[in-house]
Amino acid sequence: MEITKEELLKMFETxxxxxxxxxxxxxxxxxxSLRGAIHLSVGQEAVPTGICAHLTDDDYLAxxxxxxxxxxxxxxxxxxxxxxxLQKATGTNKGKGGSxxxxxxxxxxxxxxxxxxxxxxxxxxAALAAKHRGTDQxxxxxxxxxxxxxxxxxxxxxxxxIWKLPVIFACENNQYAESTPVEYATPxxxxxDRAKGYNMPGVVVDGMDAFAVYDAAGAAIGRARAGLGPTLxxxxxxxxxxxxxxxxxxxxxxxxEEDEWKARDAIMKFKERVIEEGTLNQAELDETEAAxxxxxxxxxxxxxxxxxPDLSELLTDVYFDPPKGxxxxxAHLFT
Amino acid sequence: xxxKTTRMLSYRDAINEALQQEMERNPDIILMGEDIAGAxxxxxxxxVDAWGGPFRTTQGLIQxxxxxxxxxxxxxxxxxxxxxxxxxxxxxxxxxELMYFDFVGVCFDQLLNNAAKMHYMYGGNVTLPFTLLxxxxxxxxxxxxxxxxxxxxxxxxxxxxxVVPSDAYTAKGLLTAxxxxxxxxxxxxxxxxxxxxxxVPEESYEIPIxxxxxxREGTDITLVxxxxxxxxxxxxxxxxxxxxxxxxxxxxxxxxxxxxxxxxTSVQKTHRLVIVxxxxxxxxxxxxxxxxxxxxxxxxxxxxxMRVQSPHTPVPYARGLELAYIPDAQxxxxxxxxxxxx
Ligand SMILES: Cc1ncc(C[n+]2csc(CCOP(=O)(O)OP(=O)(O)O)c2C)c(N)n1
Ligand SMILES: [Mg+2]
Numbered sequence: 001m002e003i004t005k006e007e008l009l010k011m012f013e014t015x016x017x018x019x020x021x022x023x024x025x026x027x028x029x030x031x032x033s034l035r036g037a038i039h040l041s042v043g044q045e046a047v048p049t050g051i052c053a054h055l056t057d058d059d060y061l062a063x064x065x066x067x068x069x070x071x072x073x074x075x076x077x078x079x080x081x082x083x084x085x086l087q088k089a090t091g092t093n094k095g096k097g098g099s100x101x102x103x104x105x106x107x108x109x110x111x112x113x114x115x116x117x118x119x120x121x122x123x124x125x126a127a128l129a130a131k132h133r134g135t136d137q138x139x140x141x142x143x144x145x146x147x148x149x150x151x152x153x154x155x156x157x158x159x160x161x162i163w164k165l166p167v168i169f170a171c172e173n174n175q176y177a178e179s180t181p182v183e184y185a186t187p188x189x190x191x192x193d194r195a196k197g198y199n200m201p202g203v204v205v206d207g208m209d210a211f212a213v214y215d216a217a218g219a220a221i222g223r224a225r226a227g228l229g230p231t232l233x234x235x236x237x238x239x240x241x242x243x244x245x246x247x248x249x250x251x252x253x254x255x256x257e258e259d260e261w262k263a264r265d266a267i268m269k270f271k272e273r274v275i276e277e278g279t280l281n282q283a284e285l286d287e288t289e290a291a292x293x294x295x296x297x298x299x300x301x302x303x304x305x306x307x308x309p310d311l312s313e314l315l316t317d318v319y320f321d322p323p324k325g326x327x328x329x330x331a332h333l334f335t
Numbered sequence: 336x337x338x339k340t341t342r343m344l345s346y347r348d349a350i351n352e353a354l355q356q357e358m359e360r361n362p363d364i365i366l367m368g369e370d371i372a373g374a375x376x377x378x379x380x381x382x383v384d385a386w387g388g389p390f391r392t393t394q395g396l397i398q399x400x401x402x403x404x405x406x407x408x409x410x411x412x413x414x415x416x417x418x419x420x421x422x423x424x425x426x427x428x429x430x431x432e433l434m435y436f437d438f439v440g441v442c443f444d445q446l447l448n449n450a451a452k453m454h455y456m457y458g459g460n461v462t463l464p465f466t467l468l469x470x471x472x473x474x475x476x477x478x479x480x481x482x483x484x485x486x487x488x489x490x491x492x493x494x495x496x497x498v499v500p501s502d503a504y505t506a507k508g509l510l511t512a513x514x515x516x517x518x519x520x521x522x523x524x525x526x527x528x529x530x531x532x533x534x535v536p537e538e539s540y541e542i543p544i545x546x547x548x549x550x551r552e553g554t555d556i557t558l559v560x561x562x563x564x565x566x567x568x569x570x571x572x573x574x575x576x577x578x579x580x581x582x583x584x585x586x587x588x589x590x591x592x593x594x595x596x597x598x599x600t601s602v603q604k605t606h607r608l609v610i611v612x613x614x615x616x617x618x619x620x621x622x623x624x625x626x627x628x629x630x631x632x633x634x635x636x637x638x639x640x641m642r643v644q645s646p647h648t649p650v651p652y653a654r655g656l657e658l659a660y661i662p663d664a665q666x667x668x669x670x671x672x673x674x675x676x677x
Pocket of ligand 1: 178438
């Protein structure tokens, strides 16, 4: 598949933004001794980047607990994301959701989700909405190798297949669910094979290669837009840090294994390839990285200058149209 | 409670010790859950016991009891919790861990329609020696899907028992009782208690499911605490004593059965009642206690029964909002003042 120079630069910027954002957010959370889990997807950047390169703001995406990369690739503003994680009123979700719950409907971002497998039917629903409206929008359901053993994921695939819905089941197989190796939890070598049971294409993709992801996603999204139904993409990738960043992955995997994956680092390989092919030059790559770093500084500054959520926010947003007395008789105690 | 030897033990270690002692005593106990051991299937590469659950409550068990009795599962709560219930029906005592109680939606059918009903609808033909370990509570910035309490979901369903240990001593005794029970028991661990320690006997002992305990004697008002809220009540009682109010504090310990008698006996002495429950207020355990005491002990009451609970909202992420969400001693004191008309 042909990629324009502009698209290439955009893809590079997206991958670098994901990596820098996550490392920066993690550091800032640590410095401020904020509580709450933060799941880093560092190592997996090629996957959302290659997939979302085919999407517009009108397409949908449903995400997981490891969702920063999905948000960024879908175009969610990093200032709002940083402010959200740093618990500010100007966060994407007013500081009410945090790292695990970022949603932005203006970007088709249906939300990161803390319950494993839970967001998959939401993407199927967004695809149903598109079909109902007769548009060519698509929806991406991101989920991990751990989620593939959750019943709702299978029920969702079946439903999408029988209704030929425009949804891509994008499995990020990063080899682990917390400390559980994929080869223990799943008795087949390729999760993509599960597509057979739902009579849809199942494709194994090198998730460390943004170009490979871009190509496979392009085909799957093309099929979906053409009304041919869902595809399961299994992107084989690796998370470099612990499950929730703090924990030490060395208790369940070897340094050699980590090094093998890091030797295929998606950002590094992307750079090597574009330089070799002469499609982007070193100066362009350096400028992009420097601009991203500046963007991160701005995001942190924005968060720092933002107010904490007002305590009255505790009681808002429970309902769109709050019924009388809906907050319980003791609501006055909270205001 | 025949033990003479006690030592300081954390809530987490007390849970771990109860599991160890009962699994030693009864070779028919099987434990299963996600990452309860960790690095599943990698013993041959030198990786064992890599995780021990998110709060390390099950650490070490696989090394003692082996992978046949301590089983890591895929992320398939409906399947492995249903499997645990089925194995219990077939005569194996099973313990399953649901990592956070917020995830109960994924497997609720197994609890609601199987665990709770099988003994009754099969006319006593099936018995379920099954314990579900799970954890609840806000306060660690885990936001809406990893922080809820939801005791009421369990208390509401006939056929299930639910216990809510408030410290290491009650954790060990209640878990031991659960592991010897022939009814399904939900064991609610509170995330903020894992590192709290108290004196705990070395040998095993049971605290009967359904018995509350009085943790502070008082004469002027009864405060009922549930799990972590018991320490909030004790803190409030100290603040209140400075205002000349002598509060009695009851630690509920079971959300089903609820020890109404214990509470009513106390209210007959103090004539006032405030219930502190971190659960959301509508149709909660606190609401039920208030209703029952109102029905059965109306004549003993000198003031309306009050509840201190979370607001009717999901759990927010930002620290300030989360702190406002969780009932604290200040809010209890404020409510007690209201009870006294101040
Ligand atoms: C229903 C449910 N069960 C368990 C958990 C706890 N948990 C959070 S993430 C996770 C592992 C998920 O693994 P995977 O799907 O591979 O995603 P990854 O973390 O590797 O991105 C688990 C067990 C949860 N959040 N929801
Ligand atoms: Mg994974």
